[in-house]
Amino acid sequence: MLRVSDVAFGYVPEQTLFKDVSFTIESGEFLAVGGRNGCGKTTITRLLVGLETPRTGRIFYNDTDITGWTPAKRSQYIGYVFQQPDRQMFRPTVAQEVAFGPEQQGYSRAEVKEITAQALERVRLSDKADAYPPLLHRGEKQRVAIASALAMQSEILILDEPTSGQDGTETKELLGLLQSLRKDGLAIVLITHDMEIIASQCSRVLVMGNQTKAFDGSPEELFTKRDDLEALGLERPACVSLSMAVPSLGYCASMEEFTKRMITYKQQGGR
Amino acid sequence: MERVADISKLVYRHKQGGQFRWVTVSVLLLAIGAILHLVSPSVAGVTPNWVIATYCVAIQLTRPTYKQAVGIGLVAALITLMTSKSAFPYGNLASEPIAALFCALLVHGQARFAFVGEKTLAIISGFFTTVLSGAIFVTLLFFIMHLPLTVYLFGMWPLVLVVALCNAVVTPLIYMPAHHFFEKQGFVADRKEEETSHANYDLKPASQALISVEHVTYYYGSSKSSAIKDVSLVVNKGDFLVITGPAGCGKSTICQAMVGAVPQFYGGQMQGMVFVEGQAVTQTTIPKLAMHVGFVPADYDSTLVTMTVEEEIAFAMENRGYDPARITSRIDQVLTQVGLKGLEKRTITGLSGGQRQRLAIGAVLATNPEILVLDEPTSSLDPAGTSELYELVGRLNKEEGITLVVVDHNLQAVLPYANRAILVMDGEIVKDASMLDTLTYMYEERLYTDALPSLFVGYMQLKAAGYAGQAPWICVADALEDIRGEVPTYVKG
Numbered sequence: 001m002l003r004v005s006d007v008a009f010g011y012v013p014e015q016t017l018f019k020d021v022s023f024t025i026e027s028g029e030f031l032a033v034g035g036r037n038g039c040g041k042t043t044i045t046r047l048l049v050g051l052e053t054p055r056t057g058r059i060f061y062n063d064t065d066i067t068g069w070t071p072a073k074r075s076q077y078i079g080y081v082f083q084q085p086d087r088q089m090f091r092p093t094v095a096q097e098v099a100f101g102p103e104q105q106g107y108s109r110a111e112v113k114e115i116t117a118q119a120l121e122r123v124r125l126s127d128k129a130d131a132y133p134p135l136l137h138r139g140e141k142q143r144v145a146i147a148s149a150l151a152m153q154s155e156i157l158i159l160d161e162p163t164s165g166q167d168g169t170e171t172k173e174l175l176g177l178l179q180s181l182r183k184d185g186l187a188i189v190l191i192t193h194d195m196e197i198i199a200s201q202c203s204r205v206l207v208m209g210n211q212t213k214a215f216d217g218s219p220e221e222l223f224t225k226r227d228d229l230e231a232l233g234l235e236r237p238a239c240v241s242l243s244m245a246v247p248s249l250g251y252c253a254s255m256e257e258f259t260k261r262m263i264t265y266k267q268q269g270g271r
Numbered sequence: 272m273e274r275v276a277d278i279s280k281l282v283y284r285h286k287q288g289g290q291f292r293w294v295t296v297s298v299l300l301l302a303i304g305a306i307l308h309l310v311s312p313s314v315a316g317v318t319p320n321w322v323i324a325t326y327c328v329a330i331q332l333t334r335p336t337y338k339q340a341v342g343i344g345l346v347a348a349l350i351t352l353m354t355s356k357s358a359f360p361y362g363n364l365a366s367e368p369i370a371a372l373f374c375a376l377l378v379h380g381q382a383r384f385a386f387v388g389e390k391t392l393a394i395i396s397g398f399f400t401t402v403l404s405g406a407i408f409v410t411l412l413f414f415i416m417h418l419p420l421t422v423y424l425f426g427m428w429p430l431v432l433v434v435a436l437c438n439a440v441v442t443p444l445i446y447m448p449a450h451h452f453f454e455k456q457g458f459v460a461d462r463k464e465e466e467t468s469h470a471n472y473d474l475k476p477a478s479q480a481l482i483s484v485e486h487v488t489y490y491y492g493s494s495k496s497s498a499i500k501d502v503s504l505v506v507n508k509g510d511f512l513v514i515t516g517p518a519g520c521g522k523s524t525i526c527q528a529m530v531g532a533v534p535q536f537y538g539g540q541m542q543g544m545v546f547v548e549g550q551a552v553t554q555t556t557i558p559k560l561a562m563h564v565g566f567v568p569a570d571y572d573s574t575l576v577t578m579t580v581e582e583e584i585a586f587a588m589e590n591r592g593y594d595p596a597r598i599t600s601r602i603d604q605v606l607t608q609v610g611l612k613g614l615e616k617r618t619i620t621g622l623s624g625g626q627r628q629r630l631a632i633g634a635v636l637a638t639n640p641e642i643l644v645l646d647e648p649t650s651s652l653d654p655a656g657t658s659e660l661y662e663l664v665g666r667l668n669k670e671e672g673i674t675l676v677v678v679d680h681n682l683q684a685v686l687p688y689a690n691r692a693i694l695v696m697d698g699e700i701v702k703d704a705s706m707l708d709t710l711t712y713m714y715e716e717r718l719y720t721d722a723l724p725s726l727f728v729g730y731m732q733l734k735a736a737g738y739a740g741q742a743p744w745i746c747v748a749d750a751l752e753d754i755r756g757e758v759p760t761y762v763k764g
Contacts, residue, residue, distance in 0.1 A: 037623070037653060137518065165650030167518055167680035168721025193653045196725060233655070238726050238747045245754050255725035259732040266738045 001027050001187065002048065002078075002156060007057030009040070009047060017043055021057070021213045023206060025187050027155060030178070032198045032219070033191045035208035036233025041191045042083075044208060045158045048189075050074045075101065079149020081159040085141040086134060094136070094144050095120065095129040101152040119147040123177060139170040143177070150181075157181065158189040163197060175201055195237040199223060200254035207232050220251045272473040279486030279501065279543050283553045284467045287492050287538030293333035296453060297343045300325040300332075300445075305350045317430065319437035322347050323370065323404055327396045327438075328446045330374045331389070332453060337375050344371025362411040370404035389450070390443050397442025398435050405431030469553040476546035480505035481642055481674055482529050482564070486543035489524060489533055498524045499698040501543070506642065511668045511675045513685050513706065516695035517719050522678045523569075525695065526646050528552070529676060531560040548641075562591070565635030569647035571628045580606070580622070580630055581615040587634040601637055608671075609633040609663060625656035629663060636667075642674045643667065649681050657684045664688070682710070683724035687745055694718065707743055726750055 001024070008019035017040045025031060033041045046052045048059065050071040058067045061077055082088050091097040099116045107115065120126045123143040128136065133144060142162055149157050159178075163171045175197065178188050192198060198205055199219050207215035207222065209232040215222055223229070223240045243252035249265055252258040275281050304325030311318045326347045330340055348367035352360050377396045381387050387395070409427040412418065418427075476483040487502045499521040506512055506529070514522045527533040531552045534541040545552045548563050568574065577583045584602045593601070606612045609629040619627060628648065635643065643664070649657040665688035667673045679685055682692075692709035694702040696719065702712045713719055714731050726744045730753075733739040744750040 037655070161653075164653065165647070168723075169517060169719075172721055193655075195654075235654070238750065239729075241747050242729070242750055242754060245751050255729045259729045262733055262738060263736045266736070 001025060001062060003060040003063075004044075004048070005058050005060065007044075007047060007054040007059070009043060009052065009054050011043075016055075016211060018208060018211050018213070019056075021208075023213060023216055025156060025189065027185050027187050028182060029187045030182050030201060030203045031187065031189045032202040032205045033189060033208065034193070034198060034205060034232075034234055035214070039208040039233065041208050042160055044206075045080070045160065045189060045191060048074075048156075048158065049078050049080050072104075075154070076105070076152055077154055078156045078158065079146070079152060079154035081142055081145040081149070081157070081162060083160040083162075083164070085138065085145045088145055088148075089133040089141065092132060093129065094125060094131050094133055094147075097133055097144055098147045098151050101148055105152070115151050116147075119151040122150055122181075123147045137170075139166060139174060142174065146177070146181075154186070156187045156189060158191075160191045161193065162190070163192065163194055171197075195223075195235050196239070196254070199237045199240060207234065209233065219253065224251060273471055274473050278474075278477070281469075281472075281542065281544060282467065283469060283534055283541045283544075285534045285538045285541075286466055287536075293329075293335045293339055293343075296333050297326065297329035297335075297346070300329040300449065301343075301347055301350060303445075304347070305354060308351070308354055317433050317437065319441045320401055320404070320434055321441070322351050323367070323401050324397055324438050324442045324445055326367075326371055327374050327400050327442050328393070328449050330371065331378050331393060331396060331446060332450060334378055335375065337372055340371045340375035341368045344368035347371065357412075359412050359415055362408040362415075365411065366404040366407035369407060370400045373403050374400040389446070393443035393446040394439050398439035401435035401438040402431060405434060467553075469551065472551075472554075474544060474546075474551035474554060476544075476549055476551075478505045479549070480507050481510075481548060482506035482676075483546040484525070484528060484543075485546070487525075487528060487545060488542040489528065490540045491524075491537055492539050494539065497698060499528075499695075502528075502695075502698075502700055503543075504693060504700060504703055506674060506676055508641075508674055509668070509672060510691055511665070511689045512677070513682070513689045513692045514676065514678045514695060515680055515682060515692060515719070515722060517680075517722075520695045521698040522695045523646055524698075526566075526644055526676065526678050529642075529644055530564050530566040531555070531557045532566075561640070562638060563640055564642045564644055565632075565638070565640035566644045567628070567631050567635055567646070567648065569650050571631040571648075574631050574634065575619050575627060578618055579615070580611060580617050580619065583619065583630055583634050584637050587637045591638055593638075605633045605637050608636060608667070623656075625652055625659060628652065628656075628660065632663070636673075640673075642676065644676045646678045647680075648677060649679055649684060654684075657681060661685055661688055680722045682722055683726065686710075686724060686727075710743075 003024045005022050007021045008016060010016040021044065033045065035041050043052065047054055050069055054067065058065055060066065066074060089097050091100060095116050098119050099112050102112045102115045120129055123146050125140065125143050125147060128140060133141060136144065146157065162174055182188050190202065202219055205215065205217065205219050205222050206213065214232055215226065223236050224244065229236055239252045239255045239258045243249050243258050246262065246265065249261055252261060301322065304322040307321035311321060326343050329343060335343065344367040348363040351363045351367065355363065374396050377399065378392065381392050409423065409431060413423040477485055482505065484502055484504045487499060488497050489499050490497050502525055514525060516522045524533055528545050535557055547560055552560065575583055577586050581602050584605050585598050588598045588601060606615065609632055611626060611629055611633060619630065622630065648660055652660060661684050664675055668675050668688065677685060686706060689706045692706045693700055694709055694713060701718065702709050704712065710723060710727055713723055714728065726747065730739055730744040730750065740753045740756065742749065744753065
């Protein structure tokens with residue numbers, strides 16, 4: 001759906017942040033973007049939405065070259081939730097905030113109302129339609145930003161470290177919402193430092209490092225086959241370390257899976 | 272001195288806002304006044320006196336003491352002096368403070384005349400303050416410049432009266448939106464609210480611990496429901512205490528109560544009492560408490576005020592009046608403590624989030640508090656920053672004996688360092704025990720289980736099934752050791 005081809009980028013002319021980066025994003029994917037601080041995780045997603053222009057290389061959306069498109073034009077396909085979602089909200093109520101996109105696209109007032117109501121329903125924020133965005137919790141603000149993307153009928157949703165600093169309950173709710181959106185066919189791109197989330201939620205991982213794309217594949221391959229995890233700023237999640245310590249237990253993507261298999265394993269006499 | 276039999280019944284009420292709020296509001300309004308003064312068009316030589324109008328509004332909004340009112344008048348005089356087109360602008364130095372004092376008299380006198388509403392008061396104070404200020408100003412001008420009496424009587428006085436009439440119109444026009452705005456921000460105190468003083472009570476803590484929180488129930492501002500209910504806890508010397516609980520459970524409020532911000536900054540009503548090193552928080556001030564308890568809020572960036580790293584540490588000490596030689600040597604010690612040595616001259620904007628937070632902690636440590644309170648310190652840090660932070664504060668606790676209170680919901684990261692954990696639900700303490708006991712309690716009672724470290728949950732489940740050792744898994748290494756020991760087919764390597 002979205003294809004990045006041989007992209008290079010740097011903020012200052014003398015320095016290259018990364019080069020030779022190529023990858024694709026397909027619908028229904030849950031892609032994690034990981035790596036050390038300052039490796040270009042956020043930057044690569046800013047290139048996707050057009051907030052930065054690549055030095056060389058092209059970006060295609062369904063084979064249309066969108067490299068020269070403005071962020072406004074790309075926002076029909078790609079939604080972005082910033083690390084501080086406050087910074088992307090500027091209207092007095094949640095409903096008006098979500099309505100901004102469809103209004104700009106020229107929908108009639110009745111259509112905008114319908115679209116907004118549906119988007120808020122999907123993120124379970126209908127009861128907060130008249131709330132003042134700055135007074136919401138961070139988790140709620142994130143859902144407003146997600147609703148804004150849904151109202152634009154985005155097919156790709158990018159979230160920059162949405163779970164950092166959130167408590168377990170909020171994280172669980174957000175991940176549940178993202179999984180349900182993914183089932184509806186959206187592609188989710190999650191920039192994250194949380195190894196447990198990468199292992200248990202994502203279908204694919206893209207790791208940035210050494211000034212280029214350092215890894216692109218399944219979490220299982222990343223956490224069991226790569227021996228340079230530490231150099232890439234990653235860490236093997238506890239569940240994977242533990243499952244690897246028990247022969248023939250197989251790869252466990254989460255702690256629940258590990259304990260469940262471990263108990264069965266033990267009951268069968270350790271075989 | 273009056274003794275208090277039951278401390279849980281002791282009530283303290285306080286208006287919201289710090290003691291310097293009158294400065295904030297007046298300076299903001301005077302700045303607006305100065306801008307209006309510069310841009311206001313003059314019709315036939317007449318223009319409203321915006322500076323007088325704005326300080327009238329400021330005095331009516333903040334109801335300062337007479338001394339403070341003179342201060343506001345003096346600042347207004349300096350502003351007018353610097354922007355004046357008059358031949359003898361120094362007259363303002365006399366006219367504005369006196370007029371401001373008079374305005375404060377009017378405002379305080381309003382209480383006796385209940386029928387005078389806020390808007391009417393703005394009209395009256397706008398008019399008469401301007402007349403008085405103008406009268407003093409032109410009279411001084413008349414004597415010093417030796418002006419003809421006819422100019423004074425028939426030229427200047429009518430002008431004073433016309434300007435005063437203009438001000439009688441613009442003062443309420445500024446007052447209404449300003450009142451609306453500051454009230455929304457919580458800056459305008461409700462005059463009907465009573466403030467309590469505990470100066471006459473003999474308050475003694477029940478425990479000799481560093482911090483003793485005794486039966487505290489607290490209502491924010493004018494809120495009808497309590498943020499915390501009958502909370503009692505002690506913080507002992509050398510503790511590393513973690514306070515955890517779901518969002519909005521009141522854990523931050525408990526933390527704010529330990530530094531005196533509840534109730535002295537947020538206002539509202541507190542029952543019970545918090546003692547810091549034996550001192551009741553209602554009988555001291557926040558700056559004095561800060562000498563014992565250092566506080567770093569979740570939004571640590573808001574505590575950083577200077578340009579460079581060393582200036583930030585120096586600022587904290589200069590405020591307390593340390594001598595310069597001591598400050599220079601202390602900067603060195605503190606930056607070593609928090610691992611920022613070598614970055615003295617770095618600008619604060621050039622630091623990473625984790626470094627800025629360590630700087631905020633350093634600035635607090637500079638004045639040697641015995642207790643360090645951190646509110647959600649890891650909420651904006653990545654995993655590497657989080658483990659670095661806990662390594663640092665764990666070291667401060669172990670090696671330097673600093674007592675730590677941390678509010679956090681990331682329990683895995685703090686697990687290896689904390690000796691005690693308190694679980695707060697709906698404003699009440701439901702468990703206060705060792706870290707592992709609290710975790711076990713949360714797991715067994717199914718309370719706030721989303722926050723439990725996954726390793727701990729895994730251990731508990733395997734243990735329940737009979738397949739784990741006796742020692743809980745604090746880190747992955749513990750778990751690996753346990754599992755390897757349990758799996759007979761595994762060859763230890």
